[in-house]
Amino acid sequence: MSEQPHQIGQRIATRRRARRLTQTQLAAAAYLSVATIRAIERGARRPSDMALETIAAALGVDPSALLEGHVGTERRVRAALPEISSSIAGYDIPPDSPMPPLGQLATAVTGAESWRLAAQYGRVAQSAPTLLTGALAAFHAADGRERRYAARLLASAARTADAAAYKYGAHDLSARLIDLMRWASAQADDPLLEASASYVRTETFFAAGAHRTGLKALELAVDQGPVATTPQSIAALGALHMRAAVVAGRLGDSDAADVHLDEARSLGDQVPEGIYVGTAFGPESVRIHEVSVAVSLGGDHVGRAFDVVHEWTPPKDLPAERRSGFWIELARAQLWGNRREDAHESLKVARRIAPLHTREHPWARETVATLRRLRRADDESLTSLAEWIGAI
Structure with a gap:
């Protein structure tokens, strides 16, 4: 009943x-x-x-x-993916749908971006087809300054839709949405937006395991990026360096990772923590990426992750997805460092912060499965977590 x-x-x-x-x-x-x-x-x-x-x-x-x-979220996201795909199939062709008022569209895009940062993927997926269709209609109907503004809204809509596609494993659709974001960013003639698109594009390289190419793409984006003269441009370059450090870590190149982390740290110290062109950046975000780099480099580097969190944890005003990602990666380091109870607790914190993000994160699932194999199988709390996340 x-x-x-x-x-x-x-x-x-x-x-x-x-x-x-x-x-x-x-x-x-x-x-x-x-x-x-x-x-x-x-x-x-x-x-x-x-x-x-x-x-x-x-x-x-x-x-x-x-x-x-x-089990509503996964069902809704997967049901929305074909419609998202259809809505961008001919993005360079003017659609038949009417142009929505730009102010109304901007409000909808801003709301959807807040859902993305809060890891509310069900809302993102259900709103994405209408949002993308409206943004494309606005872009093709506008001209001059309004066209560039509509292109910025389109790029943001594509990035928001990509969050749901990527998290739920629709990597081909994710790559198409990122291509749309890059195309719209170029139409907007906005170097900050193009840097943001390069940051997001790294997902494509992560999905393909093409880390070396991903690092080259990020370093090229840094070289071609805006001059760091404003908080927005400083944050755009800093975010690229943060991402490049993680990719270098995946390659096992600790020297390159440290170079990019140093650059990110220096830029992070120049701006307050905040959301810049859709990406969180600042001193706190750089610290989180220090943990990400340590985990990316592997088990021999867990001490670096523990040094970061010795007297610090992410503040609550950071986006939920970023904070939950921190605890998921810390749990991985704690598992490698034989701190299994701590790893279990970190995963529970990640779940409280952003349940949907934690449930779909492959490292969270892998860590839970390993913990259950190493610890007592009758540990009810761990078994409950494993069942919830799909590890058993």
Whole structure:
């Protein structure tokens, strides 16, 4: 028998109070109205799949903790992928759809970007086809300055859609979305946006295991990038160096990784932590990438990761996806360093921060599977985590 709305609402209210959140705070974090939260909690309204998942993400739990057996996100993302693919099939051909008002489109793009940074992939995937279709219509219908502005919105829409495609293993579609982002960035005549596209393009090289080519592409993007004279340009170059350091680590080139980390660190010290052209950058993001580099270099370098986190963890105002990625990579280092209890705890933190991101991360799944093999199989907490993440 399906659970009644009041049962779901009670669980949400209990979790909210345990987190010491007001209904207003939960509504803001879940991108829902206060009236919707109130109606759901008192059982007057059954939450949709999307609402349930955004509430779960805001509470730092998996949706199945609020509704047993819930598997909505993956189903919605995979159902949306063909429509996303169709929406960009002829991106260079003017569509028949009407041009939306640019202000309305900009608001929608900004909202979708916030979902991407919060790792809310279900919302991203469902909104992406309409967002991409609207952005393409605006681009082809506009001219002059408005056309360049529409191109920037199109690039952002493509990047947002790519987040869902890449995380759920649709790498061919991801590569096409990144090509669209690069094309739109060139149409926008915006060096900062082109640097951002080069940053995102690294996903294609990660998926193909073409790390050497990926490093060359990033170093070329650095050479051709904007001059570091403004916070935005400093952040654009710094992000490229962060990414290049991780790719160099995957290659096992510790010297190149250190060179790029030093450059990223120097640039990070010049700007406050923030979101620049869709990418988080600043001193805190560089620290997270120091851990990423150590893990990329392999088990012999775990000491570098432990040095970073000796008296520091990512602050809560960083994007959820970035913070959860930090704990996932730290768990990998802790496993290699024979700190298995710590690795288990790190994965639980990652799950609380961004459940959907953690569940789809291959390193998280691999670490959980290894922990369960090495530790007692009757460890209920670990077994529960392994079942949730799909490791058993």
